[in-house]
Amino acid sequence: MIKIGSSIGSSLFALVFCFAFMHQSTALAATSVQSTVDRNEMGLGDSFTLSVTVVSNDDVDVQDPRVPSLEDFDLLNNWSSTAVAQKLVQTSKGMQFETQRRKEFHYMLSPKRAGTLSVSSFEVVVNGKVYRTQPIVINVGSQGGGSGGGGRGVPKSPKAPSTGPRMPHGFDDQFENMDNAEEEIFNQLLQQRQRLMQQMQQQGGGNFPDPNNFGSVGTGGMAHPAFRSLPTNPNEAFFISVELDKTEVYEGEQVTVNWYVYTRGQMETLDRLKFPDLRGFWKEIIEEVPAIQFSEEIVNGVPWKKALLASHALFPIKAGTAVVDEYKIKSRVRLLSQGQGWGYSGKPYEYTKSSARVEIKVKPLPLEGRPSDxxxxxxxxxxxxxxxxxxxxxxxxxxxxxxxxxxxxxxxxxxxxxxxxxxxxxxxxxxxxxxxxxxxxxxxxxxxxxxxxxxxxxxxxxxxxxxxxxxxxxxxxxxxxxxxxxxxxxxxxxxxxxxxxDGGKPSATAPVVTNRLPDVIMAWQPSTQASVMYRPWVWVFIFAGVIASLLWKAQREFGWGRRQRTLKELVQKRYKALDSALAKNEVRKVGAEMTNIFYLVMGNVSGEGGASLKINDLLEMIPPSLRREHGDEITKTFEIFQTMSFAPEEMLGGLKDPATMKGNVERAKKVISEMISSVDEKQS
The missing domain is CATH 2.60.40 (Immunoglobulin-like)
Incomplete structure (x- = not known):
């Protein structure tokens, strides 16, 4: 005979276990870890910011990321930031506030060499669970792209191409609309100022000071620069000028630098061949003009046309000598005719010019009198x-x-x-x-x-x-x-x-409140006239149904009563999805499926599971004979499919070719078969 009390207790325990399991799964699913960069194309000498972001709906324990090997990069700086945001969401109980927590780890990196480089996956432990970010491919040209350093401690990255998805809407920058409006107003003022300067110069000529007193924006230039290079040969097709407001500063002190182009001819094209690398500086862009606008300036009695190329605010990051290097452009210029009038005639010629290199003396901050704070x-x-x-x-x-x-x-x-x-x-x-x-x-x-x-x-x-x-x-x-x-x-x-x-101490007369159930629960009493819902046999059927459904779900989830599949059977099942994607020429899916198969097999061969380890770590754990015979092939084929999974479209090249893709899959299957055979031999 079954005791009703025992049955109900077991059922309640099963329900609590199920709900706790579902809650834990939901909490884990609500946590995401991803990596993004503010840009993935740059020149040698530039820097970029990589951010590892952890977003969760719960208050979770986030450990500092495990930084991968950065052999091709210099780590210039790193910092972290946190944020909490709330937003209204529709739930089964109506509109409720949902809290999202974000933890960001920022790394400022600079490439050491030109070419196609890769930043490997970062690993972050959140509440004891290991998360891996996706690798990021960086394109580095031989010349600097002029972007300089990223922003230190800024929650929002610059508006540039990114290899990762955007942040959740709950973390939208609350100042973005304000910034956009401010930029729009500034651009309008800049255009008005340029028109005013052109009118003044047409009326009286000469070089006028900046009406807005910015000192670094516009063609007027600085009132009293510490360094300025000016054209000396009136027969030059064009000249690149650079001016600085200071040539001797302290660490962290601002230096404003402007670059201009001077010409006496008609510039038909203008290609920026090299932006200054500006190594050793933190850089903020004041202006980089998309289309140049000329105004008149007289230098040593000779009329020139002058246009601003760029204006930057530089902050030297260490004492010593810092160098503002060359700004190089190439232009096709039609020269001024030597006959009557000011017309341009004859065949245009291409010229390449560079600005002067300028050294800046950077003094260390004084130690004497430095406060402790x-x-x-x-x-x-x-x-x-x-x-x-x-x-x-x-x-x-x-x-x-x-x-x-x-x-x-x-x-x-x-x-x-x-x-x-x-x-x-x-x-x-x-x-x-x-x-x-x-x-x-x-x-x-x-x-x-x-x-x-x-x-x-x-x-x-x-x-x-x-x-x-x-x-x-x-x-x-x-x-x-x-x-x-x-x-x-x-x-x-x-x-x-x-x-x-008094004195900020807790009052001795503060009432002590004991824990008790809410009154609404304590006040509930069954009706004196019991209905059918209070009959014991009804509850027996209800809980029997609940237990049966829980057992059926557990059997499906945990495989109770089923034969455990071998590694070969698991891989064959994955191969079906892989072959289907290969037949449809789905490059990304083929890369992802084969990457997962590698982790599955390597984890089983090493006996470490593989979910929280890098492929190189797993390779060190497999039997030495396998590593000697197939280590290089495993590494090469894995990198191919990892590239197919995550690399930008333009980086895939011939890997998208169906014949090449099929050949790479066959190579991978061959080496995977060798690893599976080693597992079968060990078990037998």
Whole structure:
């Protein structure tokens, strides 16, 4: 005879186990790890930023990524950032807030050689589970592309081609619309200024100062440059000029550099052969003109046509001698006729010209008088902190904003120590930074704080020391302390907070709340007139059905009662999907299927499973005889299919050819067959 109580208890245990398993699966599925780059085409000497991003709906434990071998790259810098976002989503219970957490690890890399290079997969451990990112292919030309360094600590990458998908909409840049509007206004002002300068020059000629006082944008040039190269031969077809506002600076101090083209002929084409590499500098683009616009300038009594090529703000990153290298262009020019008038005649000729190389002396920041709280900020900055409301409910998050703004590169500034009181918990932080075309910049940190006790709290004043390169001295900026009133939160869980007595200590008379079930559950009592739903035999059938369905699902999921498939049978099943993709000439799918088959077989041969290891690590774990005979072939064929899976379309070349693809598949099947045979021999 079956006891009803025991049956119900077993069924409830099975239900709890099932729900816990489903919840864990959902949590894992809600976590994604991916890698992106701000660009994948560049020249030798340029740099790019690679970001590894972990996005999860839950509060997960994220370990620092395991960086792969970077033999072809120099690691210039690395930093990390975190963010938390909420958005309304439709659920079965109506519209609810969904929280998404993002952790980003940024790596600034510079290629060591030209050619097609590859950044291997990064491995990130999230809640004990290993995730691998996709490899990224980088195209490196022999000449620099002029993009310089990426942004340090900026959550959002520059708008350039990316090999990875975009971030979830919950992390859309809240300042993007503002930035776009600002850029549009600036472009309109720039166009008005250029028209004004052309009108002034047509009326009176000569070189006029910049009406907007930018000092680095436009054809007017700098008022008092420290270095400027000008054309001396009036018979030259064209000349590339470079001007700098400083040739001796401190580490991190801004140097503004402009490049211009001067000509007395008619330039019919203009090809930028080499952008300056600008090694040793952090670079911010003030302007790189897509189409040049000429204006008149008289040099030593000779009239020239002058146009801006580019304007950059450079920040030297270490003491010593830094070099602003050549800007090289090629142009087909039709020269000015020697007859009457100012017409252009005769056959055009092609010329190649370069700007001068300019050395900059970079002085180290002085050690004497350096404050202990110096954070590396160089420039003239103001510091402000603020909260939206000084009255905050207990256990409810609020934002503290810390903003640096002024002349210099604020992107390099780190969040200072906050020294918060123990009753105030720091939950998360994110930052937003921007460099403006007039040489000013800002960086704003938004810190999420949670008060844990009622009463009065004070966020202490912050003190940050910076270096002023103009005055050659250190200075300190301080904020004002912020006093908060933490009030009772009726929506907080019962007993989740403490009321503070005098001196900020918990009150001795605070009520103690014991854990109990909600009143709505305790008040439930079965009706005195029992209906059919209260009859025991009905519950027996219900729970019997639940148990049967759970057993059927477990049998399908875990294969209970079925014969375990051999490795050969598993591979043959995968081959069916592979052959189908091969017949349809689906290059990406063929690459992905064969890559997965390699991991499956190598994991079984090594006895390590393979899901969390790189192929080179698995290769070290297989029997030495297999490694000696087939190691090179395994590595070569695996790289082919990995390239077919992830490389950009233009990089595939002949790998997309059906005959080549079929040949590579046969090669792979042959070496996989050898590995399977070794497993069969070991088991027999």
């Amino acid at each position: 110096f954070s590396g900020a160089v420039g003239q900055f103001e510091l402000h902190d603020s909260v939206e409301n000084t009255t905050v409910p207990v256990n409810q998050p609020f934002s503290l904003k810390v903003r640096f703004e002024g002349a210099g590169n604020a992107k390099l500034i780190d969040l200072p120590a906050l020294n918060l009181p123990s009753a105030l918990e720091q939950y998360d932080s994110k930052s937003e930074a921007k460099f403006f075309k007039n040489g000013r910049s800002f960086k704003e940190f938004e810190v999420l704080l949670i008060p844990r006790q009622e009463g009065e709290l004070t966020i202490p004043a912050m003190s940050v020391s910076m270096f002023d390169p103009q005055g050659s001295k250190y200075y300190t900026r301080k904020t004002q302390p912020i006093t908060l009133k933490i009030v009772n939160n009726p929506n907080a869980p019962v007993g989740s907070s403490q009321r503070m007595a």
